[in-house]
Amino acid sequence: MEDVLDVYELPYDPQHPVVCMDEKPYQLLGESREPLPMRKGSDQKIDSEYVREGTCSIFVFTEPLGGVRHVNVRKQRTSVDWAEEIQYLVDIGYPNVEKITLVLDNLNTHTLASLYRAFPPEEARRIARRLEIHFTPLHGSWLNIAEIELNVMTRQCLHRRIDDFEKLRSELAAWERERNTRSSKIRWHFTNNQAREKMASLYPKIEKSNI
Template identity: 60%
Template sequence: MEVYHEPYDVNCPVICMDEKPFQLLNEVRQPIPMKPAKPLREDSEYERNGTCSIFIFTEPLVGWRHVEVRNQRTRMEWAEQVRALLDVHYPQAPKIKLVMDNLNTHSVASLYHAFDPETALRLAKRLEIHYTPKHGSWLNIAEIELSVMTRQCLGRRIPSITELSDELSAWEQSRNQIQKGVDWQFTTKDARIKLKRLYPQFKD
């Protein structure tokens, strides 16, 4: 995507966002800790504690990411996350280029659903939205961050939103401290070859 190859602009940073459902699970029996030559052993039975949604925002060029956990993934949650992005994390940026998939909740209309017209318009004016192609959400760098987060944080049973939030907050802080960025090497020329089927066909 061309937007990833543009030079860094503090007045219009590129931010990628994505969200992930997560099932909260509690242990029925306490796992047996690992010992030398013996792996962790846990019972196959578990207790379901409902589901939640993980929202992640990342600015690839500076190696920043922020994670939030919410009970649901409705228009309201997305709009509230976007308002926090603009007003809390990037209050000085006149505009933000927001890269995300085209889920039906990911739209300016959600801002008007959640807030009064003046607030929604103020937020919308600061957004330049770039949707990833249908079946091409892997072009969203936030998916890379979600993959890393899943491997490093979510490989065990977590029983509550509070515990999950604490885990992800610690992961966010650690990953931001080492400023781990993304070296994006997929070019527009590559896309026209790999994603040829997504381009319109014109006949003479």
């Protein structure tokens, strides 16, 4: 926890951006009956029944202090999917920076080994050398600022049923462009000093010596 909070206290440095990454499973849902259109003084009416159209995974990267984020949708969330997203982050998202400080949850696919499953060794190592990785602790995903971005995305873009993979990708791309145009930033305020005070029960008790 303290390692991640140290990262969040770093001053903004465009050559060493702090980027947070997270994933969200998403279920594509269609309408079992045609919705009734909106009328003056009345919202659109949809039936409580729906049609399952499959599942997918949403990947989100957000630079809290830079006001930039990137969202993509994939059919699944394998180690190769993660590795290809990281390659995009390094080569397309931040091609000219010295190093990317990456904060992410400690999932089984979120390892440098995934790069070697997806790419030849020299390419995997090239990507890995551009990264400085910091993992949130187990049961500590609330420390990942990308979760805040996912919550905003859910409220602003995913609050209705979307039944098609390509439509979902298009809707999220439009949301990303609008939010990036506004340069929406996320400012984290919880510090290590506050953690030591408010979460004192989680720290080991040190017995003072009488000597």
